[in-house]
Amino acid sequence: MPSIDGGRLLGDLERLREFGRYKTGVHRPTYSPVDVESRRWLAEKFREAGLESVIDGVGNVIGRNPGAERRLLVGSHSETQPYGGWLDGALGVVYGLELARAFAADPDCAGLGIEPAAWADEEGHYLPYLGSRSFTDAVPEEEIAAAKGRDDGVPLCDALAHAGFAELPRERLDPSRYVGYLEAHIEQGDTLDEARRRLGVVETIVGIDNYAVRLIGEQNHAGTTRMARRKDAGVAMVRLASAIHDRFPGLAGRRTVWTIGRMQIVPNAPSVIPGEAWMQVQFRDTDPAILARLERALYELAAACDRAGPCRCEVAVMSQSPPAPMDAGFQAIIEKAAERHAPGAHMRLPSAAGHDAAILSKKLRAAMLFVPSIGGISHHWSEDTKTEDIVLGAEVFAAAACEILRATQ
Amino acid sequence: MPSIDGGRLLGDLERLREFGRYKTGVHRPTYSPVDVESRRWLAEKFREAGLESVIDGVGNVIGRNPGAERRLLVGSHSETQPYGGWLDGALGVVYGLELARAFAADPDCAGLGIEPAAWADEEGHYLPYLGSRSFTDAVPEEEIAAAKGRDDGVPLCDALAHAGFAELPRERLDPSRYVGYLEAHIEQGDTLDEARRRLGVVETIVGIDNYAVRLIGEQNHAGTTRMARRKDAGVAMVRLASAIHDRFPGLAGRRTVWTIGRMQIVPNAPSVIPGEAWMQVQFRDTDPAILARLERALYELAAACDRAGPCRCEVAVMSQSPPAPMDAGFQAIIEKAAERHAPGAHMRLPSAAGHDAAILSKKLRAAMLFVPSIGGISHHWSEDTKTEDIVLGAEVFAAAACEILRATQ
Numbered sequence: 093m094p095s096i097d098g099g100r101l102l103g104d105l106e107r108l109r110e111f112g113r114y115k116t117g118v119h120r121p122t123y124s125p126v127d128v129e130s131r132r133w134l135a136e137k138f139r140e141a142g143l144e145s146v147i148d149g150v151g152n153v154i155g156r157n158p159g160a161e162r163r164l165l166v167g168s169h170s171e172t173q174p175y176g177g178w179l180d181g182a183l184g185v186v187y188g189l190e191l192a193r194a195f196a197a198d199p200d201c202a203g204l205g206i207e208p209a210a211w212a213d214e215e216g217h218y219l220p221y222l223g224s225r226s227f228t229d230a231v232p233e234e235e236i237a238a239a240k241g242r243d244d245g246v247p248l249c250d251a252l253a254h255a256g257f258a259e260l261p262r263e264r265l266d267p268s269r270y271v272g273y274l275e276a277h278i279e280q281g282d283t284l285d286e287a288r289r290r291l292g293v294v295e296t297i298v299g300i301d302n303y304a305v306r307l308i309g310e311q312n313h314a315g316t317t318r319m320a321r322r323k324d325a326g327v328a329m330v331r332l333a334s335a336i337h338d339r340f341p342g343l344a345g346r347r348t349v350w351t352i353g354r355m356q357i358v359p360n361a362p363s364v365i366p367g368e369a370w371m372q373v374q375f376r377d378t379d380p381a382i383l384a385r386l387e388r389a390l391y392e393l394a395a396a397c398d399r400a401g402p403c404r405c406e407v408a409v410m411s412q413s414p415p416a417p418m419d420a421g422f423q424a425i426i427e428k429a430a431e432r433h434a435p436g437a438h439m440r441l442p443s444a445a446g447h448d449a450a451i452l453s454k455k456l457r458a459a460m461l462f463v464p465s466i467g468g469i470s471h472h473w474s475e476d477t478k479t480e481d482i483v484l485g486a487e488v489f490a491a492a493a494c495e496i497l498r499a500t501q
Numbered sequence: 502m503p504s505i506d507g508g509r510l511l512g513d514l515e516r517l518r519e520f521g522r523y524k525t526g527v528h529r530p531t532y533s534p535v536d537v538e539s540r541r542w543l544a545e546k547f548r549e550a551g552l553e554s555v556i557d558g559v560g561n562v563i564g565r566n567p568g569a570e571r572r573l574l575v576g577s578h579s580e581t582q583p584y585g586g587w588l589d590g591a592l593g594v595v596y597g598l599e600l601a602r603a604f605a606a607d608p609d610c611a612g613l614g615i616e617p618a619a620w621a622d623e624e625g626h627y628l629p630y631l632g633s634r635s636f637t638d639a640v641p642e643e644e645i646a647a648a649k650g651r652d653d654g655v656p657l658c659d660a661l662a663h664a665g666f667a668e669l670p671r672e673r674l675d676p677s678r679y680v681g682y683l684e685a686h687i688e689q690g691d692t693l694d695e696a697r698r699r700l701g702v703v704e705t706i707v708g709i710d711n712y713a714v715r716l717i718g719e720q721n722h723a724g725t726t727r728m729a730r731r732k733d734a735g736v737a738m739v740r741l742a743s744a745i746h747d748r749f750p751g752l753a754g755r756r757t758v759w760t761i762g763r764m765q766i767v768p769n770a771p772s773v774i775p776g777e778a779w780m781q782v783q784f785r786d787t788d789p790a791i792l793a794r795l796e797r798a799l800y801e802l803a804a805a806c807d808r809a810g811p812c813r814c815e816v817a818v819m820s821q822s823p824p825a826p827m828d829a830g831f832q833a834i835i836e837k838a839a840e841r842h843a844p845g846a847h848m849r850l851p852s853a854a855g856h857d858a859a860i861l862s863k864k865l866r867a868a869m870l871f872v873p874s875i876g877g878i879s880h881h882w883s884e885d886t887k888t889e890d891i892v893l894g895a896e897v898f899a900a901a902a903c904e905i906l907r908a909t910q
Contacts, residue, residue, distance in 0.1 A: 242770075281725030298724065302771060313880050314760040315707065315785055315854040316690030319753070326761055327746055333739040344728070351723035352735055353771045355764060361651075362711060362762045362781050364880065372771050376724055445724040471722050471773060 094194035094201055094490045098483040101190045104137065105482070108170070108186060109178040117473025118178050121243075122171040122217040123151065123251040130170060134185065134210050141192045143207070149262035151212035151255060152223045155192060160205025162497050165273045165456065166191055167209030169223065169448060174243075176215075177278070177475025183463070183482065184276040185210045191490050204497040207270070211448045217241060218248040220411075224448035228265050228455050265455055271497055272422060272457035275449040276489050278477055282468025283441050290481050291430045291438035291488055292462030293423050296378040297450040298442060299415035303373045303390060305332065309403040311359065311367025326357045326366035328403035333371060335393050340375070343389055345382045347442065350375040378415045378442045416450035422459035422496060429491040430461075434484060445470075461489050503603035503610050503899045507892040510599045513546065514891070517579070517595060518587040526882025527587050530652075531580040531626040532560065532660040539579060543594065543619050550601045552616070558671035560621035560664060561632045564601060569614025571906050574682045574865065575600055576618030578857060580626065583652075586687070586884025592872070592891065593685040594619045600899050613906040616679075620857045626650060627657040629820075633857035636674050637864050674864055680906055681831060681866035684858040685898050687886055691877025692850050699890050700839045700847035700897055701871030702832050705787040706859040707851060708824035712782045712799060714741065718812040720768065720776025735766045735775035737812035742780060744802050749784070752798055754791045756851065759784040787824045787851045825859035831868035831905060838900040839870075843893060854879075870898050 111130035112120035120127045131153050138145040138155030147153050153170070157163060168184025188208030195201040211223030219239045225231040239248035252258040279285075284292050309325035333352055340350050351374045357366040375386045391407055398405040423440070430438035441462070449458045463485040466476045520539035521529035529536045540562050547554040547564030556562050562579070566572060577593025597617030604610040620632030628648045634640040648657035661667040688694075693701050718734035742761055749759050760783045766775040784795045800816055807814040832849070839847035850871070858867050872894040875885045 279725070280722055281727075282730075300724070311881075313689055313854065314762055314783060315709070315758065316688070316877065316879065317758070318690075318756065319750075319758055321691075324760070326764060327742075330739040330742040330761075331746070333736075334743045337736055337740070341728075347727065349724065349726070349728055351733070351772070351774055352739075353723055353766075353773055353775065354769050355735060355766050356769075357762075357764050360763050360765075362783060363760070364762055365760055366762065374723060374771055445722065468725065470725065472720070 094198040094494055096190060096194055096486045096490055101486055104186045108182050114175050115473045117176055118172045119175045120172040122213040123255045127171050128255045137189055138208060142196050149257055149260040150223055150226045151257045152227060152263055153210040154263055155208045157205030157207055161203040163205040163207050163270050164493050164497055165207050165209060165270045167211060168275050168277055169214030170210035171215055173215050173471045175473050176471055179278045179477055180470055183278055187276045187486050187489055190486055191493055194490055214448050221448060221451050224451040226262050228451055267455050270456055273452040274459055274493055275447060276461045276485060277447060278465045279462040280445045280465050280470035284464035285468055287439060289437055289439045290434050290484055293427045293440045294418050294443045294460035295440050296442045297416040297447055298376040298378050298444050299383050299413055300376045300446055301383055301412045302410040304408045304410050305371050305373055306406045307369040307403045309367050312365045314363040314365050317365060322365055323402040324365050325369040325403050329369035329371055332397045339389050343385045345377055345379055348377045348382055380415060416453045418459045419457040422457060425495045426459055426461055426492040429488045433488045503607040503903055505599060505603055505895045505899055510895055513595045517591050523584050524882045526585055527581045528584045529581040531622040532664045536580050537664045546598055547617060551605050558666055558669045559632055559635045560666045561636060561672060562619040563672055564617045566614030566616055570612040572614040572616050572679050573902050573906055574616050574618060574679045576620060577684050577686055578623030579619035580624055582624050582880045584882050585880055588687045588886055589879055592687055596685045596895050596898050599895055600902055603899055623857050630857060630860050633860040635671050637860055676864050679865055682861040683868055683902055684856060685870045685894060686856060687874045688871040689854045689874050689879035693873035694877055698846050698848045699843050699893055702835045702849045703827050703852045703869035704849050705851045706825040706856055707785040707787050707853055708792050708822055709785045709855055710792055710821045711819035713817045713819050714780050714782055715815045716778040716812045718776050721774045723772040723774050726774060731774055732811040733774050734778040734812050738778035738780055741806045748798050752794045754786055754788055757786045757791055789824060825862045827868045828866040831866060834904045835868055835870055835901040838897045842897045
């Protein structure tokens with residue numbers, strides 16, 4: 093059985109935290125100088141582990157094991173959210189690296205290869221899941237050409253050129269090369285923490301639908317335009333948003349979530365009646381029927397708002413990623429490994445966050461292992477996981493990877 | 502009776518429109534290069550009219566008539582809203598200039614002096630009513646020191662230095678110098694236009710109250726944070742805004758207006774639950790009792806929102822300018838002049854927009870004359886007034902000014 097070196101694993105996670113460290117967390121946006129530096133460091137670590145290491149045209153870092161007979165692709169993303177946590181993404185990347193080293197060192201694993209990957213921009217500073225979508229041919233060239241930094245508006249192409257990646261070829265998945273894909277990640281929610289479990293086997297990654305809702309009114313002077321004459325797009329937006337929050341609870345499942353995370357009124361000036369308003373409505377569930385129900389309700393409420401006037405209302409799909417069930421056989425193997433290493437301290441659960449594994453699962457058998465997030469905190473610099481859970485997770489992950497590579501022989 | 506030169510008046514309005522012309526309107530933000538240029542041009546025009554001309558430390562342009570025995574201060578603001586109209590402010594400034602010339606040329610007006618003024622930043626690119634407030638000692642120095650450009654964040658002090666005004670002394674009103682203050686302005690609303698009247702005598706300038714309403718929740722991951730655990734400040738804001746729009750109609754008067762012109766959620770990201778939200782609630786009325794009623798309701802609704810949870814809610818006053826009644830004697834004189842020049846084509850009305858006259862009225866007897874805005878449009882480049890109404894307005898304004906100067910002898 094391949095053996096995890098806990099000290100080496102934690103040392104590499106600590107080293108990776110130094111690229112963009114912020115308090116106990118990390119600020120490492122995709123293609124920022126520290127992100128580029130950290131990708132070069134990862135490529136070097138993959139080489140030290142005996143692999144052929146490549147950085148591709150979107151910044152994916154992949155370690156190749158040409159000598160192996162059977163291979164697992166194992167990875168996660170390596171950039172972070174702004175002022176985010178140190179393990180979100182990094183954990184799964186360093187697990188991949190540690191597994192590659194552990195398998196190479198174990199004579200019993202001869203012929204079994206772990207190929208680690210650090211995907212680019214899962215967090216969507218430019219395009220969500222850009223790295224894994226590029227790798228699986230799931231991102232249209234026009235999308236790349238049009239993409240801009242969500243905070244600074246810098247074109248993605250300029251950012252890639254500046255990072256030194258633009259001239260590199262983009263790696264593409266050869267599905268016949270791999271037995272499957274594994275990803276480890278912090279849970280980000282509080283399900284494991286509240287249930288006092290140390291390991292989670294992901295059943296399904298939630299589907300995530302995003303809609304742009306636009307209200308069109310008439311911009312006018314906030315003093316001289318009488319109430320009866322107004323077409324206030326801000327009023328229309330808050331009334332529609334309230335209606336959504338009223339209606340959705342009756343349609344939702346036990347774990348459905350919905351969020352209006354972005355709102356904007358134009359021109360957003362104290363004495364001007366908003367002529368236009370815009371909000372992004374997102375909902376997530378593992379059940380496609382529930383997603384369809386919420387979508388229908390959203391369109392109905394928007395149509396009712398449009399009919400009632402005085403503002404017009406338009407809804408447009410921004411993105412729809414269907415629920416991604418994980419491979420049942422892989423789940424069973426991970427669960428068995430978890431039970432061997434930590435009897436009773438594991439559970440199955442859905443992933444309420446999106447992950448690169450959802451993208452890879454379209455082309456490979458795929459599965460995910462979760463370790464707990466203390467207090468359920470993530471996307472914040474204070475995010476953390478207990479040291480013993482980090483090490484236990486790696487041991488279970490290695491055991492499961494070994495079993496998967498053997499079982500599929 | 503002083504005689505208006507319609508061609509000269511319209512020529513000067515057209516010339517002033519060229520400073521920052523945008524389509525048929527004007528883009529002339531306070532202290533922008535074209536605004537500074539236009540103020541120097543106005544100072545020169547005041548000189549050509551035989552006046553001593555000064556630009557002061559905040560950019561006010563004032564023409565002095567040292568030889569007059571009795572004087573009226575006559576003005577408005579000369580900057581515009583972004584991509585705004587050509588007459589908003591400019592009309593009243595050029596009326597002042599034209600009246601100064603007409604009075605100087607009329608032997609019957611010997612000893613009666615018009616002192617024209619172009620106030621700075623009534624539109625609040627840095628500080629609303631800065632010029633007239635500075636002139637009447639109604640702006641604390643700390644407010645000036647702290648002020649920043651509302652769009653670009655440039656400190657007011659830097660903008661004044663860049664404009665070349667910072668080293669100039671700030672002019673202060675000597676109330677004993679003037680019989681009173683007159684201001685002409687476009688109506689900006691549609692009351693005159695709909696009633697097919699060509700002249701409006703302002704009874705009262707509305708009081709305007711502005712409140713900052715802040716909702717404090719808890720920022721969290723939009724996927725992994727279950728609905729029951731959320732403290733979504735965006736949800737709290739839209740529900741409170743809806744409650745305001747539900748409650749206010751029952752408390753409002755016939756002409757009350759209320760507007761939520763600014764809204765913001767933090768961090769405004771698609772997959773993050775807003776941890777904070779902010780909106781600006783404004784209401785206007787000529788009746789202090791109605792303003793007090795709306796204020797009470799706003800605080801009650803905010804307190805109810807705070808009590809109900811899960812977010813906290815805070816309200817703070819941003820500004821409160823009480824209704825400013827215009828001088829009854831001046832109103833009667835303007836009305837009489839209007840009736841003489843255009844029998845039956847005038848009416849009394851409140852001003853639903855704020856004006857420098859509200860500031861000046863705290864120190865001088867003050868009154869306003871309105872000319873119609875075609876279709877009620879303002880704060881937009883397409884704002885306009887019929888040529889014949891512009892000229893008629895100036896004639897009535899001159900006749901009223903003459904009568905006021907004589908009547909108060």
